[in-house]
Amino acid sequence: MKIAVLGFGVVGSGVAELFDKNCASIARKAGQDLKIKYILDIRSLADTPWRDKAACDFEQILLDPDVCLVIETIGGLNPAYDYTKRCLMAKKHVVTSNKELVATHGEELLTLAHANNVNYLFEASVGGGIPIIRPISQCLAANNIDEICGILNGTTNYILTSMGETGVDFDEALTQAQAKGYAEANPAADIQGHDTCRKICILASLSFGHHIYPDKVQTQGIEQITSQDIQYAKENNFAIKLIGRAKRLDNQTACVYVAPHMVKNSNVLANVSDVFNGITINGDAIGEVMFYGRGAGAMPTASAVVADVIDAVKHFHAHKYLSWEKSTGDPVPPNDIATPWYLRDGNKQTITPTLTDWKPWASENGFSEAAFAMRVL
Amino acid sequence: MKIAVLGFGVVGSGVAELFDKNCASIARKAGQDLKIKYILDIRSLADTPWRDKAACDFEQILLDPDVCLVIETIGGLNPAYDYTKRCLMAKKHVVTSNKELVATHGEELLTLAHANNVNYLFEASVGGGIPIIRPISQCLAANNIDEICGILNGTTNYILTSMGETGVDFDEALTQAQAKGYAEANPAADIQGHDTCRKICILASLSFGHHIYPDKVQTQGIEQITSQDIQYAKENNFAIKLIGRAKRLDNQTACVYVAPHMVKNSNVLANVSDVFNGITINGDAIGEVMFYGRGAGAMPTASAVVADVIDAVKHFHAHKYLSWEKSTGDPVPPNDIATPWYLRDGNKQTITPTLTDWKPWASENGFSEAAFAMRVL
Numbered sequence: 001m002k003i004a005v006l007g008f009g010v011v012g013s014g015v016a017e018l019f020d021k022n023c024a025s026i027a028r029k030a031g032q033d034l035k036i037k038y039i040l041d042i043r044s045l046a047d048t049p050w051r052d053k054a055a056c057d058f059e060q061i062l063l064d065p066d067v068c069l070v071i072e073t074i075g076g077l078n079p080a081y082d083y084t085k086r087c088l089m090a091k092k093h094v095v096t097s098n099k100e101l102v103a104t105h106g107e108e109l110l111t112l113a114h115a116n117n118v119n120y121l122f123e124a125s126v127g128g129g130i131p132i133i134r135p136i137s138q139c140l141a142a143n144n145i146d147e148i149c150g151i152l153n154g155t156t157n158y159i160l161t162s163m164g165e166t167g168v169d170f171d172e173a174l175t176q177a178q179a180k181g182y183a184e185a186n187p188a189a190d191i192q193g194h195d196t197c198r199k200i201c202i203l204a205s206l207s208f209g210h211h212i213y214p215d216k217v218q219t220q221g222i223e224q225i226t227s228q229d230i231q232y233a234k235e236n237n238f239a240i241k242l243i244g245r246a247k248r249l250d251n252q253t254a255c256v257y258v259a260p261h262m263v264k265n266s267n268v269l270a271n272v273s274d275v276f277n278g279i280t281i282n283g284d285a286i287g288e289v290m291f292y293g294r295g296a297g298a299m300p301t302a303s304a305v306v307a308d309v310i311d312a313v314k315h316f317h318a319h320k321y322l323s324w325e326k327s328t329g330d331p332v333p334p335n336d337i338a339t340p341w342y343l344r345d346g347n348k349q350t351i352t353p354t355l356t357d358w359k360p361w362a363s364e365n366g367f368s369e370a371a372f373a374m375r376v377l
Numbered sequence: 378m379k380i381a382v383l384g385f386g387v388v389g390s391g392v393a394e395l396f397d398k399n400c401a402s403i404a405r406k407a408g409q410d411l412k413i414k415y416i417l418d419i420r421s422l423a424d425t426p427w428r429d430k431a432a433c434d435f436e437q438i439l440l441d442p443d444v445c446l447v448i449e450t451i452g453g454l455n456p457a458y459d460y461t462k463r464c465l466m467a468k469k470h471v472v473t474s475n476k477e478l479v480a481t482h483g484e485e486l487l488t489l490a491h492a493n494n495v496n497y498l499f500e501a502s503v504g505g506g507i508p509i510i511r512p513i514s515q516c517l518a519a520n521n522i523d524e525i526c527g528i529l530n531g532t533t534n535y536i537l538t539s540m541g542e543t544g545v546d547f548d549e550a551l552t553q554a555q556a557k558g559y560a561e562a563n564p565a566a567d568i569q570g571h572d573t574c575r576k577i578c579i580l581a582s583l584s585f586g587h588h589i590y591p592d593k594v595q596t597q598g599i600e601q602i603t604s605q606d607i608q609y610a611k612e613n614n615f616a617i618k619l620i621g622r623a624k625r626l627d628n629q630t631a632c633v634y635v636a637p638h639m640v641k642n643s644n645v646l647a648n649v650s651d652v653f654n655g656i657t658i659n660g661d662a663i664g665e666v667m668f669y670g671r672g673a674g675a676m677p678t679a680s681a682v683v684a685d686v687i688d689a690v691k692h693f694h695a696h697k698y699l700s701w702e703k704s705t706g707d708p709v710p711p712n713d714i715a716t717p718w719y720l721r722d723g724n725k726q727t728i729t730p731t732l733t734d735w736k737p738w739a740s741e742n743g744f745s746e747a748a749f750a751m752r753v754l
Contacts, residue, residue, distance in 0.1 A: 025521060029518045131508070131512035131517065134515060138508075138511060138684060140680065141683070141684045141688075142399060142403060142680045143399070144399060144402060271648050284398075285395055285399070285676040285679060286676070286677045286680040287676075288670060288671070289508070289668070290668070291668060292666060293666035294663065294666075299662040300663045300664055302519070303519045303660065303662035304516070304519075304663075306662075307517065307518045311515055311518075
């Protein structure tokens with residue numbers, strides 16, 4: 001069984017390394033030898049141990065009938081979208097870590113995979129190496145899933161944890177995270193919540209059965225969090241976490257949003273610190289389950305990619321697990337969900353009673369409508 | 378597709394109820410209708426809504442070619458062992474929640490299933506509804522698993538949590554747990570650690586690839602834990618937890634044991650309270666992941682059983698995921714693992730430095746060799 005890797009960055013090189021390191025046990029579990037035949041990257045591989053696998057171009061991989069499975073770790077929409085479609089149409093299985101592509105075009109690509117009788121698998125797209133896609137689609141298959149709450153972005157969780165532990169403000173914590181390699185030079189996708197948004201959209205689409213588009217989801221990042229908020233949280237037994245949340249409302253509408261929350265210390269998500277991710281799922285039979293682990297990094301993410309490869313190889317001609325339908329309407333913002341709110345207005349801070357809208361309460365209780373507000377979980 | 382349920386206790390009746398409740402979504406996910414044709418129990422079903430499904434005897438199920446899949450929720454070794462073997466030999470898939478049977482005869486039954494080209498699935502045997510068997514065997518397939526630590530028994534975790542919260546002693550906490558239905562009238566299997574032992578043996582067999590027998594595993598329960606220990610733990614930022622632990626030693630030997638531990642509050646397992654279970658797994662690629670949820674109860678366990686049924690139906694003629702080999706030697710006790718120890722000797726309590734054996738240190742530091750000792754995690 002021959003494999004091609006598209007994109008040789010952090011995840012792609014982790015995949016190659018993991019195939020190398022655990023090749024015997026991977027072959028045993030897959031039931032056959034798996035060999036990387038090609039690696040495609042814009043950068044030259046001439047100075048790497050992988051130079052003999054460098055592909056000339058994408059067409060070489062597409063046209064090689066030996067290649068039955070393609071690993072897409074390019075990231076972003078282009079050229080990953082075009083390459084993925086052409087691989088699936090050429091009846092090659094595709095395994096990806098590309099959350100942006102799955103969140104944006106998942107329904108189309110899953111349908112295309114189905115039509116060509118191949119698999120499109122993306123365990124690595126959410127939660128890095130944490131098993132989450134397969135547990136939702138298989139292990140919780142007997143459940144109707146009612147709610148998902150996730151700390152889905154390691155960068156923002158590291159920043160919030162470090163603000164809490166050291167008392168530094170947001171800018172300083174971001175600079176430290178960049179120095180440690182936990183935040184990118186351009187951190188917008190992380191700190192503005194877009195990365196979390198893509199991931200909660202994938203989990204919500206899978207759980208609720210219809211595609212939920214990231215650009216339709218109310219998304220708020222963590223830039224407004226101050227050390228004053230963090231201090232209040234610590235003194236009152238909360239932790240501030242950026243949460244992606246998807247909830248099935250009573251009328252079966254999907255409510256999906258991303259925002260920072262005051263999380264009570266008794267909530268299991270409050271103890272998910274540093275670069276770790278944590279995801280709670282509520283199902284009608286199982287109640288609450290939680291998954292925890294490293295949500296990013298070369299080897300954890302590669303672990304999820306290679307697990308998908310093994311699964312695809314073992315079920316080469318079998319049914320696909322993953323699918324969801326076209327969108328049936330935009331997800332709604334959480335306007336009808338009642339929670340307590342944290343309010344900060346200048347030096348004043350408080351937790352409100354349980355409310356759907358904090359503004360009427362605020363104006364009756366000496367807080368302005370310009371106050372900064374966060375829901376309490 | 379016709380199904381038979383053997384044993385109509387808490388789990389078996391939960392399975393029937395879940396099939397009823399979520400039948401449409403279960404059929405959609407399985408790709409076909411699934412109907413319970415028979416239910417077999419020693420007790421009469423005459424006064425239940427299931428009376429028309431009551432089987433006369435096991436042979437009626439065994440000889441009915443319509444029944445392709447049997448759910449075994451009898452529990453215990455007999456008659457479950459005999460029934461399971463005969464179902465597998467009759468080429469019927471078997472799904473079970475029976476941890477004692479899997480821990481004792483798993484290797485033989487998996488081999489028998491393989492020889493007859495059917496599946497023997499047991500997601501529900503460990504952690505109730507928490508996805509754990511399939512994540513280990515599939516999602517973490519690219520990893521060599523180095524260590525598993527689990528709070529695997531809800532009864533003992535409830536007792537330890539309630540001792541911590543209310544200050545009551547062990548006997549009182551046990552009586553309260555029995556009154557609430559969280560502990561059985563005969564609680565020996567739970568409080569002596571045997572239930573935890575069976576579950577860690579299943580996880581260790583699956584992760585390390587060789588059968589590990591419960592009767593070869595050093596097992597200590599929680600009867601010796603006093604409110605004095607609990608008080609010390611609270612004051613020093615620990616929680617006392619009954620842990621099943623399996624660790625691959627440097628020489629590739631499996632070290633497996635069950636014992637109460639002082640768990641640091643910074644360890645994610647310390648926050649797993651009440652009847653909840655939590656399992657951490659360390660893999661060479663993924664690092665640490667944790668799974669959390671309700672480890673028992675009718676509907677959570679039924680959720681895992683039905684997920685296995687869906688999986689078996691979808692892969693009716695495909696490869697089996699689960700297998701391990703015959704035992705290659707007994708697991709070793711943790712004599713070579715160095716940890717700090719908690720010691721209690723009369724009114725004296727302390728935490729030692731990191732040691733493999735606490736006794737020499739104790740005698741040099743004014744503690745007797747009769748002290749009660751617990752490892753620190």
